[in-house]
Amino acid sequence: MSNTFQVDLRGIVDLLSHHLYASPRVYVRELLQNAVDAITAVGPDHAGRVEITTGEALRITDNGIGLTEAQVHELLATIGRSSKRDELGFARHEFLGQFGIGLLSCFLVADEIRVHTRREGATPVLWTGYSDGRYDVRPGDEREPGTTVTLLPRRGSEHYLTSATVVELAGLYGSLLPVEVTADGHQVTTGTVPWALPASERNTYAESMLGFRPFDVIDLNVPGAGLTGAAFVLPTPVNPATRGGHRVYLKRMLLSENVEGLLPDWAFFARCVVDSTELRPTASREALYDDGMLAETRDAIADQLRGWLVRLATTDPRRLAQFLQIHHLGVKALALHDDEMLRLVEQWYPMQTNMGELTLAEFRARYGVLRYAATADEFRQLAAVAGAQDVGLINGGYVYDADLIQRLAAVDPEVHAERLDPTDLTTRFTAVDAETELRLRPFLSAAQRRLDRLGCEVVVRSFDPAGLPALYLVSRAAAFHDEFTASRDQADDLWGGVLDALSSTVPNDRPQLVLNHRNPLIRRVAALGDAELAALAVESLYGQALLLGHHPIRPADAALLTTSFLGLLDRAVPGGNGEESR
Numbered sequence: 001m002s003n004t005f006q007v008d009l010r011g012i013v014d015l016l017s018h019h020l021y022a023s024p025r026v027y028v029r030e031l032l033q034n035a036v037d038a039i040t041a042v043g044p045d046h047a048g049r050v051e052i053t054t055g056e057a058l059r060i061t062d063n064g065i066g067l068t069e070a071q072v073h074e075l076l077a078t079i080g081r082s083s084k085r086d087e088l089g090f091a092r093h094e095f096l097g098q099f100g101i102g103l104l105s106c107f108l109v110a111d112e113i114r115v116h117t118r119r120e121g122a123t124p125v126l127w128t129g130y131s132d133g134r135y136d137v138r139p140g141d142e143r144e145p146g147t148t149v150t151l152l153p154r155r156g157s158e159h160y161l162t163s164a165t166v167v168e169l170a171g172l173y174g175s176l177l178p179v180e181v182t183a184d185g186h187q188v189t190t191g192t193v194p195w196a197l198p199a200s201e202r203n204t205y206a207e208s209m210l211g212f213r214p215f216d217v218i219d220l221n222v223p224g225a226g227l228t229g230a231a232f233v234l235p236t237p238v239n240p241a242t243r244g245g246h247r248v249y250l251k252r253m254l255l256s257e258n259v260e261g262l263l264p265d266w267a268f269f270a271r272c273v274v275d276s277t278e279l280r281p282t283a284s285r286e287a288l289y290d291d292g293m294l295a296e297t298r299d300a301i302a303d304q305l306r307g308w309l310v311r312l313a314t315t316d317p318r319r320l321a322q323f324l325q326i327h328h329l330g331v332k333a334l335a336l337h338d339d340e341m342l343r344l345v346e347q348w349y350p351m352q353t354n355m356g357e358l359t360l361a362e363f364r365a366r367y368g369v370l371r372y373a374a375t376a377d378e379f380r381q382l383a384a385v386a387g388a389q390d391v392g393l394i395n396g397g398y399v400y401d402a403d404l405i406q407r408l409a410a411v412d413p414e415v416h417a418e419r420l421d422p423t424d425l426t427t428r429f430t431a432v433d434a435e436t437e438l439r440l441r442p443f444l445s446a447a448q449r450r451l452d453r454l455g456c457e458v459v460v461r462s463f464d465p466a467g468l469p470a471l472y473l474v475s476r477a478a479a480f481h482d483e484f485t486a487s488r489d490q491a492d493d494l495w496g497g498v499l500d501a502l503s504s505t506v507p508n509d510r511p512q513l514v515l516n517h518r519n520p521l522i523r524r525v526a527a528l529g530d531a532e533l534a535a536l537a538v539e540s541l542y543g544q545a546l547l548l549g550h551h552p553i554r555p556a557d558a559a560l561l562t563t564s565f566l567g568l569l570d571r572a573v574p575g576g577n578g579e580e581s582r
């Protein structure tokens, strides 16, 4: 014995209202959709009209194909039955509907639905359905071919059927529909799609619908998906992690204002408004069905956005620079994962270097190796000295920059990157000749004695620029060592013990104060007969070099800065040595 499933309508309505549709508001969309489909079914030359009125009840009338009594029994009384599928059960291309459940959404706001309909050449029929699952069919009053659906509001749902709400919802879902729609006398359909408007009106559209005045508007066209539309480029920075939704229409009916998955992740800077005849909705009609077609469409749109970027680069680099200025954080964040964005950054994003602003591509063409300082402090410390020796240096200290340089070198075997360590520079410093070295020895050992307690080593080298008297250089190992000893001092006994055991493995090359023998002041200081004055001078040079390189100032350094400054002042101002006038 074989039986058929029984369906409890109340269960189905609950399922629809709470789980399938985001809000009961969608009933307006489903009604509009049925009216448009009925008009489409008449034929391409039929001048379709849809009229919605509100009041005690909501009425929506179309001059579409209508239904015969037999069709009413077959289509309206069977959930899941649709006239919009072919014999094999596939959705027919020209229609919006396909599932055979849309009319049920009206039960989200109404307890009773009446469908008054007439097919050309047949008699009028009145079908009445109730939310408890009953329906009846009677002969209807005389009427033109077409259909009128009437909803009697459910108690508590009246607000979904007020004039204001219905006019708003009909406009939201139906403004681009290819048939004439009015709601309580208001013209709902606008006639033109926004992306076909002249440039100034597109901007106004974006301002009112998307909430921003676009930086630029890019036309989109994907014939394979029957897709036309526009991408509006955001004029202000956005966090690329916040997925912005797109306004998507399917066969001119709004799917959602917040569709995801239409663009690849890297295109976070654009909001699209598109219409497609081929992309498919999910059953809730609030999202796009994620299939091969959507993937191909995404790729095609990505190509068009990339094309826009490339065009900007060749025809209007100034605007591309503006674009990157707005969206650089997002572009750079994505470039850490996306090779195309990485190339964009390489070619077009100017980074700070000691030779002015240069793109990584320009820098590489000029200097071969992408030599960079990993922090802004290191960069400041090294930029001038490196520049004077014609060593190009990139400031990798801005967010993502050092990582991007490293990644570029990782993905492209032709690119070489090198982090410049401050002590690497000493190899470019020329040692002074043996005779001078010998002459300077007493001065140097006196200077070393003064700086020993600060853990700093004093050396003399010749380097450019000659105007720079002294440079404080910390190697990575030395910086680590400093941090290590600082933590050792703060740690409790247990951790102190562990750190002590480790300390033997920590290299302890000391930071260096490099005095520049090319600098006239340094020569004069080194030649001073007055040992006390020379020591004061070395201490101030040490303090000044620390400040110049933005190094942390420890309490001992601060004390030294004060005493050396006051000491020098004392020597400079006449009347010292107890000779003050009384």
Ligand SMILES: Nc1ncnc2c1ncn2[C@@H]1O[C@H](COP(=O)(O)OP(=O)(O)OP(=O)(O)O)[C@@H](O)[C@H]1O
Residues within 6 Å of the ligand: 030, 033, 034, 035, 038, 062, 064, 065, 066, 067, 075, 076, 081, 082, 083, 084, 096, 097, 098, 099, 100, 101, 102, 103, 104, 146, 147
């Ligand atoms: N205004 C109308 N004019 C003519 N036929 C209609 C009208 N409204 C509904 N119908 C008929 O009733 C059937 C069921 O409608 P329903 O809205 O439930 O499903 P659908 O539109 O086929 O699919 P979907 O669930 O995707 O909307 C339709 O296939 C159509 O044949």
